[in-house]
Amino acid sequence: MSSLLRHSKFITPDPSVTNPQFVKNTDEFENCTACNRMLWNAFMLPCGHRVCPNGLDRVRQNGRCMVEDCGTEYSDEEVRPDIFKRKELANLEVKCGNPDCHEIVCWGNLENHQSSCEYRIASCEQCRKSIRASLLQKHLDEECEQRMCPCPKQCGTSTEAINMQNHLAHECSNAILDCPNQCGITSMSREELHNHNNECPLRKQSCRFKSMGCRFEGRGHEVEQHTQEGLLYHVELLLTTHADTGNEEEIDKLKETIQKMLKESENIPKLQDENSRLRKENQTNKKAIQDMKKVLVSQGEKVINVERQLDSRVSNDSVETIKRDVTVVSQTVQAAKQRIETLERTIGTAGQTGGTNVQVVERVEKHVGLLDVRMCEMDLRLQLLETINQEGVLMWKIRDYSRRKTEAVNGKTLSLYSQPFYTSQYGYKLCGRVYLNGDGTGKGTYLSFFVVVMKGDFDALLQWPFTLPVTLMLLDQNGTGNHVRTTFTPNPASNSFRRPTTDLNVACGVPCFLQHTKLETDTYVKDDTIFLRAVVDCSKENPMF
Known part of the structure; x- marks a missing residue:
């Protein structure tokens, strides 16, 4: 057959x-x-x-x-x-059989004709759309939604045509925008707007106790006033937030510090009022002295004129009159001098008292500033105690993904470090490191995810090199559990897992962790935020004590 x-x-x-x-x-x-x-x-x-x-x-x-x-x-x-x-x-x-083609051919030549017919239907390899073959090239050059187009703002980025509007609205560094706070400044590039937003006088700011539960937002002066007036409220939030941390010693120290601040802050308004009153009195006295000096200068000019008149007038009738005038002027000058001396002594005494009060106020203000700094340090320490994990798990939330990736592409911030985490209370100390624009073989097309062994307080008691298996993950935010994960076992011969001699060892992980095209979807990026997770298999940890 x-x-x-x-x-x-x-x-x-x-x-x-x-x-x-x-x-x-x-x-x-x-x-x-x-x-x-x-x-x-x-x-x-x-x-x-x-x-x-x-x-x-x-x-x-x-x-x-x-x-x-x-x-x-x-x-x-x-x-x-x-x-x-x-x-x-x-x-x-x-x-022929192709739409709009009216050609009539022999049946034996039908296949040859249809393969070269300008009306045949072809499929676009990029968008999978069916289109007439003769129009395919025009479609690829001008119409295909998946074709790559350079940014019309010449920011140096190319993107799919279907995503160009989104790029101009949210990513293009050369896009011209107005200040969203309506402060009156317009026509700025996105990069300039980013810098402006950090300085805009009308920008919305959150209370620095936001992490403790305070939801207040407002302009700069409104936040400052809120901070000053809501001291007791913030103290209650701080104590409530950290009441269950388990570190009672730190909490007791914080309570003592806050009580001292409250006692000392009660006298600050009185001292400030007294200081303001003394400054006003000092200004009034200075003005009086200036007025008396003007009077003295005026009287001195009169004396000089009288002396000149005395020299020029030699008649007996005018001598007595001139003498009387000189006597009156001299008495006036003496009285003015005495008044000036009295005022100067009064101002000197008031100035000493005012100076003392000013010094007291300045010392109190300086002390309050130091207490404020100390309170911030205690707050930071409590936040670290709350967020640091001692079970070998890092949960890393990275906000502003688009901006941070753009900075990585432009070479401003190539990588980001996470907060540290521990394999146990006295175990190894590690942190995460991510290159949003990739590193090494993944540069430009992949997200690169690494872990870094850090110098810890108990390294002398641990076994080296570090050999515990590590799992790196990018979390699915759709709730379907479609997480991206890679597990590796450290190479004992690598310097990355030797006992650290500096603060950080060389990072080790996966340069080609996930392609940007797969990463930048609704599955992994939501609200411009991604979640990374690193898990150390601590079941194999064997401390020396």
Whole structure:
């Protein structure tokens, strides 16, 4: 059968597969003797019956023709292609069949025509959309939603056409934007806007006790006023938040510090009022001294004029008058001098008292500032005690993913470090390190995730090198559990897992952890935030004590 088909000529397509649209009626043509359908690629049996390729096996049984009980015996070598019938059918006129194509060709040339027909339907390899072949290139260059397009703002980034508006709205560093706080500054690039947002006088700020539960937000001066007026409220939040941490010693120290601050802060308003009053008095006295100095200068000029008049007038009648004037002027000058001296002594005394009060206020303000710094340090320590994990698990939340990745692409911040975590209370100290734009073989296309062995307080009691298995994960935020994870066992010969001689060993992990195209979906990025997790198998930890 196969040999017969291989040596035959004038092959036409199977009409049951290609479904040709014949121009003329084909009912008058002879059908296959076996299947009673169109006689395509006809074969002639020795007995004179004509069959299509599908009917060869149907009409033959035990080497005999079974059509109408013919019974003629024959072999495969006696079956010949019916060239005349094939030519007849191959020359039948058919329509192309492609939409909008009106070409009429011979049935035998139909496949060749359809493969080169400008109206044939092709599939775009990028968006999988079906489109006319002659328009495919234009579609790829101008219409395909998945084609890569350079940013029209010339920020140096290319993205899919369907994502261009999102890129301009949320990512392009050269996009021109106005201040969202409506402070009056407009037409800034996104990078300039980011810097401006950190300094904008109308930007919304959260209370620094937000992590403790305070939800207040407002302008800079509003937050400052809220902080000053809500001291007792913040103290209650702080104590409530850390009441269950288990570190009673730290909490007791914090309570003592807060009580001292409250006692000392009670006198601050009184001292500030007294200081303001003394400053006002000092300003008033200074103004009085200036006025008296002006009077003294005026009187001095009068004395000089009188002396000149005395020299120029020698008549006896005017001498007595001039002497009287000189006496009056001298008395006035003496009185002015005495008044100035009295005022200066008064101001000197008030200045000393005011200076003392000012110094007291300054010392109190300095002390309060130191207490405020100490309170912030205690707050930071309590936050670290709350967040640090001592069971070998790191849960790392990275906000502002788009901005941080852009900074990584631009070379501003190549990598990020996580907070430290421990394998046990006295165990190994580690942290996470991530390259949002990839590192090494993953640079530019992958997120790279590593762990770093850090110098700890109990390294002298631990076994080295570090050999505990580590699992790195990117968490699915859709709730389907489709987390990305990779587990590796540290290489004892690597310097990354030797006992640290500096604060940080060389990071070790997975440079090609996950492609950006798979990462930057709703599954792993939500609200511009991703969650990374590192888990150390602490069951194999064997401390030396």
